[in-house]
Amino acid sequence: MDFIIPYSQFSVVSIILLATVVLILYANRAKRDTRYPPGPRSLPVIGNLLQMGTKPYLTLQKWASQYGSIFSIKMGSDDAIVISDHKLVKELFSLSAACGKAQNPVFTVIGGKYGIVNGEGNVWDSQRRFTTRKLKDLGLTNSSIEVPLLEEAKSLLNWFERRIKEPIMGCNIFNGVVVNAIWNIVSGQRCEWDAEEEPELLKQSNAVVRTLNKTVMSGLVFAPSLRHLAPGLFGWTDWINSYSNFEKLMDAEIEKHSAKLDPNNPMDLIDHYLLENMSTTDPSSSFYKEDGERSLRAVIVELFIAGSETVSNTLSYAMLYLSHFRDVQTRMQQQIDDVTGGDSRLPSLSDRPLMPYVEAVILETLRYSSILPLGSPRRMVEDLVFHGYLFPKGVTVIASLYAIHHDPNIWGNDAEIFRPERFLNENKTKVIRHEALIPFGAGKRQCLGEPLARDTLFIVLTSLFQKFNVISELDGTTPDFTSATGILNGPKPFRIIMKRRTAKCT
Numbered sequence: 027m028d029f030i031i032p033y034s035q036f037s038v039v040s041i042i043l044l045a046t047v048v049l050i051l052y053a054n055r056a057k058r059d060t061r062y063p064p065g066p067r068s069l070p071v072i073g074n075l076l077q078m079g080t081k082p083y084l085t086l087q088k089w090a091s092q093y094g095s096i097f098s099i100k101m102g103s104d105d106a107i108v109i110s111d112h113k114l115v116k117e118l119f120s121l122s123a124a125c126g127k128a129q130n131p132v133f134t135v136i137g138g139k140y141g142i143v144n145g146e147g148n149v150w151d152s153q154r155r156f157t158t159r160k161l162k163d164l165g166l167t168n169s170s171i172e173v174p175l176l177e178e179a180k181s182l183l184n185w186f187e188r189r190i191k192e193p194i195m196g197c198n199i200f201n202g203v204v205v206n207a208i209w210n211i212v213s214g215q216r217c218e219w220d221a222e223e224e225p226e227l228l229k230q231s232n233a234v235v236r237t238l239n240k241t242v243m244s245g246l247v248f249a250p251s252l253r254h255l256a257p258g259l260f261g262w263t264d265w266i267n268s269y270s271n272f273e274k275l276m277d278a279e280i281e282k283h284s285a286k287l288d289p290n291n292p293m294d295l296i297d298h299y300l301l302e303n304m305s306t307t308d309p310s311s312s313f314y315k316e317d318g319e320r321s322l323r324a325v326i327v328e329l330f331i332a333g334s335e336t337v338s339n340t341l342s343y344a345m346l347y348l349s350h351f352r353d354v355q356t357r358m359q360q361q362i363d364d365v366t367g368g369d370s371r372l373p374s375l376s377d378r379p380l381m382p383y384v385e386a387v388i389l390e391t392l393r394y395s396s397i398l399p400l401g402s403p404r405r406m407v408e409d410l411v412f413h414g415y416l417f418p419k420g421v422t423v424i425a426s427l428y429a430i431h432h433d434p435n436i437w438g439n440d441a442e443i444f445r446p447e448r449f450l451n452e453n454k455t456k457v458i459r460h461e462a463l464i465p466f467g468a469g470k471r472q473c474l475g476e477p478l479a480r481d482t483l484f485i486v487l488t489s490l491f492q493k494f495n496v497i498s499e500l501d502g503t504t505p506d507f508t509s510a511t512g513i514l515n516g517p518k519p520f521r522i523i524m525k526r527r528t529a530k531c532t
């Protein structure tokens with residue numbers, strides 16, 4: 027007799043078989059090394075997804091008080107370890123063993139194995155070194171970035187001038203300025219972000235970040251296998267499409283640069299990169315031939331993804347906080363006036379050491395908003411026993427930056443209050459750098475765009491508050507400071523009214 031299972035029974039059998047495999051895998055988890063960090067119970071396939079809620083960073087903050095500074099979770103069927111102590115994050119992230127990147131399929135779309143954000147080993151090392159060096163040469167860490175930043179600040183002031191006294195949205199107003207700061211370094215150009223029709227560069231880069239955020243809101247990041255089940259529903263399809271469109275835009279720019287490249291006079295990051303690729307003869311190098319082309323494209327796209335909405339959202343948060351905390355705004359304006367002599371000239375980067383209160387406002391904004399609440403997840407590239415816990419090779423490691431930045435044991439009982447003075451010495455003349463403030467991550471993979479981010483925040487905020495008072499449309503009521511969460515925290519929609527300052531500190 028033939029052994030044939032009827033179709034209806036076949037599906038029952040396959041479900042039972044699948045369930046058995048899942049249960050065996052799940053049971054094996056319980057047999058894990060006793061040094062593996064403790065954590066909440068999870069479900070097969072989806073892990074801790076259902077417990078994460080709409081704000082995973084708050085859930086992880088709560089679990090830290092339950093399980094300690096080092097605990098484990100399940101992201102789908104993958105293991106992850108969460109660290110909620112700044113000293114431990116700094117120590118671990120400076121080790122080569124923790125220098126890998128989490129291979130979450132949602133994130134590895136970015137640059138694949140070619141760029142910096144997801145690159146590992148030699149590729150990551152060589153691409154990061156080259157890009158950091160070139161960004162520095164192109165003015166990231168010296169004052170030549172100031173010229174394009176001031177140009178952007180001026181166009182922003184004109185934009186506000188045209189909208190004086192009318193309520194405007196406080197979110198997304200800085201995207202053009204920030205994208206241009208990066209575009210200038212990458213391609214030596216700027217786009218007309220305030221033109222009637224939104225430039226393609228802005229449209230596409232916004233779409234990339236928006237669709238990436240959607241994959242977090244849908245839970246895809248915490249259970250990536252859902253992309254096979256319903257790619258459209260969980261935002262996977264939109265994310266892949268917008269990423270590929272942005273890549274095409276960058277390819278077109280690279281082609282234009284290749285056509286007019288002057289080897290004796292490289293003007294921008296793309297030019298420098300093309301020259302490096304052309305001069306590379308070592309086939310094992312990430313700059314060699316096709317690998318070089320892929321790396322160039324990956325790095326450029328990454329700079330936009332990593333650098334645009336991070337800075338733009340931080341600026342939006344600053345507007346939200348300062349439009350509400352008017353005393354902070356006035357104190358900041360007083361200092362800007364004192365240093366620049368009212369509005370006789372625009373502020374410059376060299377004013378920064380003379381404006382400790384402004385600097386403290388920026389630091390407090392970075393702490394309070396914690397726009398990357400879970401940093402950028404790492405991956406262990408080898409087994410490590412760290413403070414008594416086993417961090418197995420391959421496990422994802424998450425730095426719970428939000429929990430660190432809001433920990434009352436570190437910041438005191440007013441951790442949930444916006445108070446820039448916490449970053450000033452007693453007579454408020456000097457900025458105190460707090461070792462637990464790590465919005466740019468830590469160790470070997472610490473953010474390479476930090477100098478550009480800090481310069482942009484300083485120039486935009488000082489130029490703006492020198493000229494305008496910013497008032498919350500709902501003056502007198504407490505706005506909603508909680509975040510509309512994605513990969514990046516960003517403020518919920520809010521409206522502000524700009525008023526021209528007519529006299530000092532009014």
Ligand code: HEM
Binds near residue numbers: 119333466478479
């Ligand atoms: C307020 C603004 C920003 C914040 C809060 C921020 C934060 C971060 C964080 C937390 C990381 C992960 C670091 C780690 O693994 O320890 C990171 C990585 C990175 N950031 Fe930023 N970032 C900002 C702006 C920028 C800008 C403006 C750029 C470039 C134009 C940039 C480019 C990068 C790159 C390429 C990486 C990957 C570094 C690597 O893996 O080696 N970021 N950033």
